[in-house]
Amino acid sequence: MGSGPEDEEKAMNCMLCGGNLEKSAASYTVDQKGYHLFIEKIPAYVCARCGEKAFDEKEVIAIQNMLKTFEDKLEQVQMAA
Numbered sequence: 001m002g003s004g005p006e007d008e009e010k011a012m013n014c015m016l017c018g019g020n021l022e023k024s025a026a027s028y029t030v031d032q033k034g035y036h037l038f039i040e041k042i043p044a045y046v047c048a049r050c051g052e053k054a055f056d057e058k059e060v061i062a063i064q065n066m067l068k069t070f071e072d073k074l075e076q077v078q079m080a081a
């Protein structure tokens with residue numbers, strides 16, 4: 001059967017316009033109750049055509065883990081206050 005290598009090069013395309021996504025960095029903003037967080041220079045893919053940002057899944061998970069730690073700390077501070 002002809003099952004050749006399919007994922008040796010994964011070209012990423014924009015979900016909105018289908019343009020090429022270029023490896024870049026983008027800022028990530030978190031809007032939550034009680035705090036507002038702005039993280040700069042997260043590795044991301046940016047569409048060369050429309051500018052849409054796409055974050056790598058592992059980066060998003062890393063941010064979410066970071067936020068969880070942050071929220072736990074925030075809770076402790078609020079309880080102490």
Ligand SMILES: [Zn+2]
Pocket residue numbers: 014015016017018019047048049050051052
């Ligand atoms: Zn695009």
